[in-house]
Amino acid sequence: MDGEKIKDSAMDLVLNVADYYFFTPYVYPASWPEDGALRQIISLLVVTNLGAAVLYLGLGAISYYFIFDHNLMKHPHFLENQVWREIKYAMTSLPVISIPTVALFFTEVRGYSKLYDHVADSPLGWPGLFLSMISFLFFTDMCIYWIHRFLHHKLIYKLFHKPHHIWKIPTPFASHAFHPVDGFLQGMPYHIYPFLFPLHKVLYLALYVFVNIWTISIHDGDYRVPGALTSVINGSAHHTDHHLFFDYNYGQYFTLWDRLGGSYRHPSALMGKGPHDLIRKLQAEGKLGNDEANVTDFCEPRSKET
Template identity: 45%
Template sequence: MADFLLNYTNPVFDSAFDLFTDSPVWTVHDSTPRILVQLWVCLTVLGAFQYLLGATLNFYFLFDRETLKHPKMLPNQVAREIYLSLESLPWTATVTVPWFYFELVGYSKLYDTIETWWEVPLQIVTFFLFTDCLVYWIHRGFHHPSVYGWLHKPHHLWKVCTPYSALAFHWLDGYGQSIPYHLYVYMFPMYKPLYICAFIFVQFWTISIHDGVYISNDEILLSCAHHTIHHLEFNYNYGQYTTLWDRIGGSYKKPVEQYEKEMFFDKIKKRKELEASGEKSKSD
């Protein structure tokens, strides 16, 4: 993944560095200082771009903006969420760069060519099972009184979330919960393009569980309804993708009746029925 970022951004950085210096430290592609700076800029800028793009599209096309009138919505909450997210990203990128650098120099188990077709589905399953387990325990650990106040509480300021809540946390909180995604490819082989896709998916998934769009009330899949309970009641539903580890850890709480009444597609259906009945009344 690191080589992908470097290869596609080298022309941009070549032009930028040529404006200021002719030192090989900054003009040679294999220079370690250049690689570290380039990776940091890529992670910061692309992370911000994906966050703003995904959250904004969700905010305007899926998120129910009537939620902004909720009594538990904080003053200027959306602006504060965006500010905290963008403030945290450079710091998160700083501590993430070493994972990408050591991947680049050959310490990870990422590879470029598939030999057998079954590798991809197997890796998808193992990757998400592995990360789902570790993220659960890391997230639950961040609720321990010794670290909660300074580390994880900033994310729990948002009792009623918006899509922009997804990355609105202390930078070390975000980094800690990202560690399983980096660790996996140092322990298990993974097809590189699949890893890139998984990284992109994770961010959009994180946005989706903060947007208040209750698409699913599934018993296994950890949905927005489950994560809404987590933000409101704190000690339940720590999981990332499934309810498995919440069940094992005794922290599972099923979304109750009010969430079932707020299912996204049911709301659309009811809205259409109301519109149709209104048009019929006018014609009568």
């Protein structure tokens, strides 16, 4: 390839492949070097938007068709044309979210992060690689908890986070259906981590994919959680209660910070009072499809959401 080697970044792995197979032979003129700042920014915008759309639509579709229980669409809180509305909202937000995200990727590409290429570059070798994975999860979980809780503040909530709470019974496609400011703020810890701590490039990319999978999974309506992990892992059952009851279960992966912050709620779906239980109750009573007064036996008032 022409041009100087792109500097240390997880995104340089993606850009090098994109340049070699697509941008250099088919898009950019030979006079435009691969390490040019403007070219890198444009390429990052293309790659980031394409990657986000593929991950969201691809993983979301897999989850929607093979994991999500479509019976949940009978719930009184499920909106008309909700799936299409979730997808439309996400696909209009993701390009806006990509703008500040690309700014962070660009600083990584220019060599300002602590990302490294080889295990030998890790301060602790292979143990350091494993520890960085664990610390990434706990660091981002802590940051997202407090960012998420901040977004629920009465002065902030209506401006940025309320659109995500339209989906009281979310589908996998609700996973990225955020206001752009909300989506960027909650995604920021993932991008900040490699500026603070050493992290292998390939592991960073793998964790980025994992984050997308996890975000979809906590919106997928599969409320099963291994009994021993119910009080530790923040799964779909926990997060659905966040959508239904508003000020509980802010965490991303774990319940740790919800317990420390006094916002933990044991999932209603695991106590026989979840969305599926309500649907069965209304079906047995012949009331399914009536107004939301039918849900009062199962759902607490949402007085803090206005």
